[in-house]
Amino acid sequence: MYHPTTRVLALLELLQAHGQVSGRELASRLGVNPRTLRRYVARLEELGIPVATEQGRHGGYTLVPGYKLPPLMFTDEEALALSVGLLAARAVGLDHRAPGVAGAQAKLERVMPSTLRERLRAADESVALDLPRQVASPDPATLAVLASAAQQRRRVAFDYVPAQAAPSAREVDLYGLAYRAGCWYAVGHCHLRRGLRTFRVDRVRRARVLASSFERPQRFDTLGHLTLGLATLPRAHAVELLLRCDLDTARRQVFPALGVLEPAPGGVRLSAQADDLGAFARELSRLPFGFAIVRPAGLRRALRAHARELVRRAEP
Numbered sequence: 132m133y134h135p136t137t138r139v140l141a142l143l144e145l146l147q148a149h150g151q152v153s154g155r156e157l158a159s160r161l162g163v164n165p166r167t168l169r170r171y172v173a174r175l176e177e178l179g180i181p182v183a184t185e186q187g188r189h190g191g192y193t194l195v196p197g198y199k200l201p202p203l204m205f206t207d208e209e210a211l212a213l214s215v216g217l218l219a220a221r222a223v224g225l226d227h228r229a230p231g232v233a234g235a236q237a238k239l240e241r242v243m244p245s246t247l248r249e250r251l252r253a254a255d256e257s258v259a260l261d262l263p264r265q266v267a268s269p270d271p272a273t274l275a276v277l278a279s280a281a282q283q284r285r286r287v288a289f290d291y292v293p294a295q296a297a298p299s300a301r302e303v304d305l306y307g308l309a310y311r312a313g314c315w316y317a318v319g320h321c322h323l324r325r326g327l328r329t330f331r332v333d334r335v336r337r338a339r340v341l342a343s344s345f346e347r348p349q350r351f352d353t354l355g356h357l358t359l360g361l362a363t364l365p366r367a368h369a370v371e372l373l374l375r376c377d378l379d380t381a382r383r384q385v386f387p388a389l390g391v392l393e394p395a396p397g398g399v400r401l402s403a404q405a406d407d408l409g410a411f412a413r414e415l416s417r418l419p420f421g422f423a424i425v426r427p428a429g430l431r432r433a434l435r436a437h438a439r440e441l442v443r444r445a446e447p
Contacts, residue, residue: 288301303320
């Protein structure tokens with residue numbers, strides 16, 4: 132069971148987050164009866180937190196307008212989660228063009244008790260995250276607009292500027308955003324191309340939310356679609372291998388972005404695209420099972436060259 136003090140703090144958080152809330156809804160969320168709820172409200176008032184009560188059908192409880200809330204209260208676990216979250220935000224490029232991350236940390240440190248503030252700084256100085264190296268930095272304001280459009284199921288309009296093509300005006304029903312291989316991507320139905328498309332967020336300009344709404348496909352896997360799209364993107368070399376293992380083993384050992392895995396007679400077929408056969412060969416050399424190269428022949432030469440280099444390095 133929750134301690135009454137925990138429920139009083141939960142009541143304060145509900146009033147902070149939702150403004151005016153009916154007594155029935157508050158009692159339901161806290162799991163108490165109306166009489167107990169009134170005791171909790173009285174307890175907040177005893178602590179110097181003014182709560183306004185409005186009677187009637189549309190009445191409820193709300194914090195008195197203009198009241199300055201007390202400092203934020205976090206547990207040690209919550210403080211650590213915030214610290215790691217801010218570190219991750221830096222790693223994925225959210226502090227490149229706007230001081231949002233630094234500003235958020237400064238505000239948190241200003242309102243935290245000294246003990247938690249020290250824990251926040253300790254995590255910031257001692258925790259390291261092995262995330263993909265940032266390749267491109269999106270405009271944080273653009274990222275926020277796209278995320279809002281996806282969450283609200285509202286169509287978004289923007290100008291898209293590809294690396295090697297003419298800019299174009301797009302209207303897209305965004306299903307979600309994902310960070311992969313150092314870049315932010317947005318995935319959704321493009322009305323210009325009349326199909327599912329993926330957009331690099333750093334190439335989006337003048338994004339704005341429109342009034343039109345849409346229905347998102349159920350259980351749409353944004354990151355899964357993005358990973359598959361990157362793995363099958365046409366490149367200089369089409370690669371096909373037969374892996375001498377079962378499908379579950381292949382999925383554990385092969386990075387999803389490397390290619391597409393599917394069952395095949397004698398093992399698992401790996402279909403992929405590659406610009407650098409040497410890099411692809413180095414990736415294959417770490418696999419703990421055998422494989423046969425179906426195509427291209429250049430991959431066999433690249434693998435032999437890599438093997439000779441490994442032998443050379445091992446010589447005394």
